[in-house]
Structure formats: C-alpha cells, structure tokens
Amino acid sequence: MSITITAFEKSPDGGKGLARDTRVRWALEEAGLPYEVRLVSPKAMKEPAHLRLHPFGQIPTYEEDGLALFETGSIVFHIAEHHAQLLPRDAHARARAITWMFAALNSVEPPILDLVTVRIIEGDKPWSKERTPLVQERIRQRLHQLAARLGDAEWLDGAFSAGDLLMVSVLLRLRPSGMLDEFASLAAYVAQGEARPAYQRAFAAQLAINAA
Numbered sequence: 324m325s326i327t328i329t330a331f332e333k334s335p336d337g338g339k340g341l342a343r344d345t346r347v348r349w350a351l352e353e354a355g356l357p358y359e360v361r362l363v364s365p366k367a368m369k370e371p372a373h374l375r376l377h378p379f380g381q382i383p384t385y386e387e388d389g390l391a392l393f394e395t396g397s398i399v400f401h402i403a404e405h406h407a408q409l410l411p412r413d414a415h416a417r418a419r420a421i422t423w424m425f426a427a428l429n430s431v432e433p434p435i436l437d438l439v440t441v442r443i444i445e446g447d448k449p450w451s452k453e454r455t456p457l458v459q460e461r462i463r464q465r466l467h468q469l470a471a472r473l474g475d476a477e478w479l480d481g482a483f484s485a486g487d488l489l490m491v492s493v494l495l496r497l498r499p500s501g502m503l504d505e506f507a508s509l510a511a512y513v514a515q516g517e518a519r520p521a522y523q524r525a526f527a528a529q530l531a532i533n534a535a
C-alpha cells in the first residue's frame with residue numbers, strides 16, 4: 324500500500340504542529356503505516372490539480388492506491404478502521420470512539436477556530452476586541468463540560484483511540500492562547516497525547532519541513 328498526504332510547503336505556524344497534516348501523520352504513525360508527503364504552495368493549493376483532490380483547496384489530502392480523500396475526520400477514520408490501536412473492535416466501544424471523533428471536530432473545534440478568526444483573521448476589525456470575550460466564554464463552557472466528562476480518566480473512553488487523537492489535536496490549537504492551562508486536567512490530557520511516541524514522530528516530521 325502506498326500512501327501520500329499533502330502538507331503546507333511552509334506552515335503558517337512555523338512548525339508548532341497546528342497545521343492539520345499533523346493529525347493525519349499522527350494517525351499514520353499510530354497505525355505504523357509508512358507515508359510520503361507532497362508539499363504544496365499556497366498558489367498550488369488553489370490550482371486545478373489540487374482542487375481535484377480537495378474541492379476547498381486546502382491541506383491535508385490523502386491518496387492511497389487510487390483512493391483520494393480530504394477532511395481530516397474522514398482521513399483519520401479511514402486509517403483507524405483497520406487498526407485496533409485507533410478504534411476498538413468491540414462494536415459499542417468503537418461507536419463511542421467514533422462519537423468522540425465527531426465531538427472533537429463538531430463540538431470542540433468550532434469555538435476554538437472562532438478564537439483564531441476573531442483574534443488573527445479579524446484582528447483589525449472594530450468588533451474584534453468586543454467579540455473576543457464572548458468567544459472565550461463559549462470555549463470555557465465547552466472545556467468545563469469536557470473536563471467534567473474526562474474526570475480523572477486517562478483517555479475519553481477506556482483505551483486511547485482516534486477520538487482522543489482528534490480531541491488532543493483540536494485542544495492543542497488553544498495552547499497559544501493560554502486558555503488550555505486554565506483546565507489542569509485537560510492540559511495534562513493533551514500533554515499525555517503529545518508524549519506518545521507516534522505523536523512525537525509526527526511532530527518531528529512536520530517540524531523538519533518547517534524549520535528548514
């Protein structure tokens with residue numbers, strides 16, 4: 324099986340692992356699957372060849388023996404389907420792990436992305452300062468709820484799964500804001516994800532490109 328993913332030629336975060344190819348690399352590393360990376364420039368991402376792979380002109384994409392995918396949720400799910408390290412075999416445990424994948428992408432990531440939007444993309448707009456505390460409150464509410472569910476467990480539902488992989492990945496995006504540190508148990512949960520050897524390899528691989 325030959326796998327190729329795409330990543331930014333130069334990630335805007337300079338290699339902090341926040342670009343979404345990192346979560347795909349992490350899943351591939353957890354599954355022990357070798358992969359190639361094709362780097363794309365901002366211009367190439369919007370050109371027909373890349374748009375055939377990704378209708379929205381973004382990264383990452385995933386190609387495997389004639390199959391082309393986009394959207395990290397779908398890509399991680401595809402990788403996880405065949406690897407018990409990422410999705411348990413028990414039907415109920417598997418369905419719950421998939422639920423956490425959706426929760427990470429649909430319920431936790433959106434308010435976190437709103438903060439990036441209001442602070443960076445709309446940072447020069449007159450409403451930005453006024454809107455920021457509202458967005459932060461929405462994030463805090465979600466994090467309180469998530470921390471309550473996690474309690475003092477190691478992972479969200481038993482053993483580490485693709486649900487944790489995506490949840491840790493979206494929570495990592497909060498680190499630059501300092502808000503993650505307001506929730507000690509979630510900060511520890513994220514640190515535990517980052518400490519996994521597969522994450523370390525994924526992080527190092529994307530850093531090697533961006534630090535060069």
Ligand SMILES: N[C@@H](CCC(=O)N[C@@H](CS)C(=O)NCC(=O)O)C(=O)O
Pocket residue numbers: 341342343344368380381382383393394395396
């Ligand atoms: N929902 C998509 C989001 C993909 C996305 O936003 N990718 C970013 C990089 S992390 C991107 O390509 N940004 C450049 C652009 O949109 O032009 C996913 O999870 O794959």
